[in-house]
Amino acid sequence: MATTDTKDADQANVEQDVAVGTTYVPDLNDKAMERRVVRKIDMWILPFICVSYFINFLDRVNLGNARTLNNNTPESNLVKELDLTGNRYNIAVAVFFVPYVFFEAPSNFAMKFFTPSVWIGRIMISWGIITICTCAVKSFGGLLAIRFFLGVAEAGFFPGVVMYLCYWYKPSERATRLAIFAGSVAVAGAFSGLLATGISFLNGKAGLAGWQWLFVLTGIPAVIFGVIVWIWMPNYPQDAKFFTEEERAFAVARMGPFAPNKEDKTFNMAIAKQTLLDPLFWMYAISYFFMVNSLNAFSYFSPTIVANLGFSGYVGQLLTVPPNVFGLIIILANCIHSDYSRERIRHALAGLALVGSGYLILALVTNWIARYVAVFLIACTNSAVMPFLAHRTATVSGSTATALATGVTIAISNCGGISAPFLFPGSDGPNYPMGNWIVFGMLCVTFLMTIYLGFRLGTSSEYRDFAPGAVEQLAARLSIDGKIPNEARDSREFPPPKQDNDVNA
Numbered sequence: 001m002a003t004t005d006t007k008d009a010d011q012a013n014v015e016q017d018v019a020v021g022t023t024y025v026p027d028l029n030d031k032a033m034e035r036r037v038v039r040k041i042d043m044w045i046l047p048f049i050c051v052s053y054f055i056n057f058l059d060r061v062n063l064g065n066a067r068t069l070n071n072n073t074p075e076s077n078l079v080k081e082l083d084l085t086g087n088r089y090n091i092a093v094a095v096f097f098v099p100y101v102f103f104e105a106p107s108n109f110a111m112k113f114f115t116p117s118v119w120i121g122r123i124m125i126s127w128g129i130i131t132i133c134t135c136a137v138k139s140f141g142g143l144l145a146i147r148f149f150l151g152v153a154e155a156g157f158f159p160g161v162v163m164y165l166c167y168w169y170k171p172s173e174r175a176t177r178l179a180i181f182a183g184s185v186a187v188a189g190a191f192s193g194l195l196a197t198g199i200s201f202l203n204g205k206a207g208l209a210g211w212q213w214l215f216v217l218t219g220i221p222a223v224i225f226g227v228i229v230w231i232w233m234p235n236y237p238q239d240a241k242f243f244t245e246e247e248r249a250f251a252v253a254r255m256g257p258f259a260p261n262k263e264d265k266t267f268n269m270a271i272a273k274q275t276l277l278d279p280l281f282w283m284y285a286i287s288y289f290f291m292v293n294s295l296n297a298f299s300y301f302s303p304t305i306v307a308n309l310g311f312s313g314y315v316g317q318l319l320t321v322p323p324n325v326f327g328l329i330i331i332l333a334n335c336i337h338s339d340y341s342r343e344r345i346r347h348a349l350a351g352l353a354l355v356g357s358g359y360l361i362l363a364l365v366t367n368w369i370a371r372y373v374a375v376f377l378i379a380c381t382n383s384a385v386m387p388f389l390a391h392r393t394a395t396v397s398g399s400t401a402t403a404l405a406t407g408v409t410i411a412i413s414n415c416g417g418i419s420a421p422f423l424f425p426g427s428d429g430p431n432y433p434m435g436n437w438i439v440f441g442m443l444c445v446t447f448l449m450t451i452y453l454g455f456r457l458g459t460s461s462e463y464r465d466f467a468p469g470a471v472e473q474l475a476a477r478l479s480i481d482g483k484i485p486n487e488a489r490d491s492r493e494f495p496p497p498k499q500d501n502d503v504n505a
Helices: 009-015 031-068 089-112 116-136 139-152 155-169 173-198 210-232 244-253 269-276 279-305 313-318 321-341 345-364 370-377 383-393 397-413 416-423 434-459 472-478
Strands: none
Touching: 009 173, 009 434, 031 089, 031 116, 031 139, 031 155, 031 210, 031 244, 089 116, 089 139, 089 155, 089 397, 089 416, 116 155, 116 210, 116 244, 116 313, 139 279, 155 173, 155 383, 155 397, 173 210, 173 313, 173 321, 173 383, 173 472, 210 416, 244 397, 279 345, 279 397, 279 434, 279 472, 321 383, 345 370, 345 383, 345 434, 383 397, 383 434, 416 434
């Protein structure tokens, strides 16, 4: 990127507030500068999103923990107090996802309009307040109502965070950050078991049952941290106060022409149409939907699966901790290696094979030790999800296409939150063969579809210059001398495009 005294309007828009036009010219081959910039981004961005997702997952799984909490004293158990017989628990799980799916896609555009800190902070404060209010529920109908409004409040959090990361990290850096982000789930899963164990001893204190205390104590952190996110979380590299002037210029320049950017329009109809009409868009969405059925099944039913192994009370809650710790290790290892090798598809396939084996064991085996081992394998679902999602973010360009690729894909996938509970009806307990076989079948189909996506788009972690939105992004992001940073180009699997005669190198 060169320095000049005059700029046309488009170039000025891209370069405003990024220190371009000063005496400093970003050198994208300066690896020391890049390491320093990425280290600062990690220090300022990851704590916000990891703590947020940790709190989010605690709230997400607290209904599953509340179901088994104090089950050795039925008069204080959620199932008994709210009469969650038959499929009522499954309905309570599913109703959350109806508004959640509906509001998920437009939420990303709202985040671009209001800024990430305001929108994500608003989401957290809203769901925290509603979670606390769950302790006042007295009937099954009341539970359905509170779950519905919780879905409205929480919609957009996960796709919003994924899109937010795309503003800060290059494609080859995203799987590790998504793994750290998703690793919060494994930590939250382990911690939720410990937390539920401790809260079970509060049963009867201040006139509240243990499950009521669970909702109160998991809702309060969301409100507090939501305020912190609203006030202090950085929005974009262009206005990050923790950078020096030179670091800010480098942080923006290193993202290349295809990444979403602060200066992008909130919504571009032409790019949206191009993105939604791409058949591969829907193949990604279906594949991700099948994966999320596994993720939701584990989130909501792992305490029940462990309880059905013959363990109840706080022992059953504690036995949900080791699988989540194991899952965290595998998720991080797979995603770190995916970034290191700059490869996505084979890492997603490895994760799918591992998780599919877990469901196959649950479907075939009744021995409690083998079934407990299967829970360890299923806890690794995100080891497949995160490389797959990182691959998805590199197959679109710009804010509109990225918002749709993350928002719509994740919204469709979260229909799995509606279907997954009904795959495991209470009448199928304690082994739930139907649900295990169906999820196993979904993972097999996803395995084949992922192979096809790799064949069509390559397995690399890098942006594709033929992706939806790429032409428009390239036109808007050409640097002053008409050159594109080499690392913004596609992977070695694709030859560089021929330059037109009227473009000067």
